[in-house]
Amino acid sequence: MENEDDSRATTYTTIAVGPDFRHELEIRRSRFITVLRRSPDEETARSLVHDLRREFHDARHHCSAFVIGPDRMIQRSSDDGEPSGTAGIPMLEALLKRETSPRVTDLSDVSVVVVRYFGGILLGAGGLVRAYSESVSAGLDLAPLVLRRRLRLCAIEVPHAGAGRLENELRGAGYVMADTGYEPQHTVLRVALPDEATAISEARARLASLTAGHLELRPQGTEWVDVPR
Template sequence: MSEKAESYLTISGPSEGLYKEKGSKFLAFAYPVASEEDVKDCLDELRKKYYDARHHCYAYVLGVDRSTYRANDDGEPNHSAGDPILGQINSKQLTNTLVVVVRYFGGTKLGVSGLINAYKVSSEEALNNAKIKKVEITRTINLKYDYDATNEVMRLVNDFEIKIVDQVFEADCRLTGEVRIGLLNQLKEKVQLLQDTSHQVDLGCPE
């Protein structure tokens, strides 16, 4: 995902999938996660609940740029479990998403190709059962303005769908909000127009 990305895709809540092959059961669980700590919490919970399972394989992708990711085979042959799971997350271009597949061995070996298919299909089902949502990337802004410019600033809030985080009404007013990153340049242009018409409105974008 490029640095100029204005949104990303993730899942809105937990979901599950199931695949059975030659007695083995593959229970897949997808979770929205925001950090590696969230990943650890989900894994710990599943390991406690399914303590008698032979494998808890997983993959996750984190971050707006999808630059943090990991695939874990948890004892299965190399690249037979974690990579197929990661592949399903990537195929839907998701981020902030964890998929764990819990395997109960059925007594018959599936072979590497059979395992790859089982982990792929089970994780695919979990993600197909999830509700995918588009999240707009926002940037924090600070507006400082004279009280007389309140109406114009409120019009900016409405027009640019600015989410107000904090607001102070005094002789010198302040507003902290979140605006979609794709609208930031247009907002800057509008503020400049207000300044050109003698309104005292300053826009700051803290890093």
């Protein structure tokens, strides 16, 4: 059985690896500084709050939200002193409802902090909800997004003499080749496939066609990789 759980997500969208992405809005004299970070785990997400508390130590609020995991199972938010439900939840909803393509909301592995410097004018509950939601949305408008895909690595043991030809044929058929291994009796070609039963079945059929059924495709482990959108 190639895939233990076909119900798991095989793709999702996140922000590109790189420096934190920043954006600032001024709303009725209050400054809202939004900072986004690629966060594959809770420790990385919480470190963003810690870092910004030190950097903006004189700010009144450091509100935060994050969503983590291919299936977006980890979701947290904090109002950090703002009236309950006016900051953290709107920020989290801005992440969860972000359309990464038409009618697709799959953004994950992202943490966001909005630092607020109070400008002396009360915004009211509705005004705060709009301000924090708009701050996150404006930051996401600037952050480059990438697609994460779960790929299944599959090995093919090929006699040394035929390895180069088979690799070229697989590449020509559009397959993504991973690292190649060399053993005394054969070369091990590795193909990276979408981690779906149909993709593996199709690759098996193609391999059988290319080698007259003499070689076998052996599914191995999986890994998540960034791929072009």
